[in-house]
């Protein structure tokens with residue numbers, strides 16, 4: 001038996017400017033306060049666009065909020081002539097706890113390869129950031145029944161040259177691409193099949209103690225109405241929530257799924 005603290009992480013994608021970010025985080029923290037949310041029992045994080053992070057940092061620090069935050073991407077480079085990129089050092093200085101890496105939208109629209117995802121994971125660790133490593137199969141792979149082998153290959157590639165000590169800190173989000181933003185939710189059994197297999201491969205690549213400590217999230221059209229069933233699965237330790245995280249009352253409900 002292990003004691004993995006569930007994590008509910010809201011991926012805002014390219015939504016909410018810095019002013020909307022402030023009111024959204026305020027409403028989220030009020031909703032959680034009303035519900036007497038215990039952040040040590042279920043961690044709550046938001047992943048706003050880069051341009052919102054400074055405002056979120058100021059609010060979280062100023063109001064001593066217990067929720068945490070992170071970025072949606074990171075540069076593989078340290079600094080210098082990389083126009084448009086944002087470095088790990090910059091994210092760390094903004095108080096980020098997490099950084100999403102290899103989200104399917106970045107793999108699809110920005111040609112992110114497993115090798116690049118691996119570089120970004122290593123850069124995140126080098127700056128003390130916790131990667132939320134996103135993996136998962138598309139519809140064709142699912143139809144062919146190859147979701148487990150496909151997803152495990154992504155996990156293995158992303159963790160190349162990552163030490164057991166570092167992996168103990170990683171969060172892995174299993175997000176079947178066909179379920180992202182589509183309203184199509186994987187069944188709890190589908191989520192468990194792949195999340196369990198991810199834990200299994202971590203046991204093989206590292207050891208069982210490490211595998212038992214890693215949080216594996218499910219992502220794909222999670223809402224307050226379906227989160228409880230998904231969270232009831234033994235290898236699902238939280239959710240990466242896109243659309244529903246833009247509504248603070250709804251996201252607060254998701255965070256208290258019990």
Ligand code: PEP
Pocket residue numbers: 011175179180181182183219220221222240241242243244
């Ligand atoms: C996501 O973008 O990580 C996601 C799971 O989106 P949605 O909840 O909108 O399907």
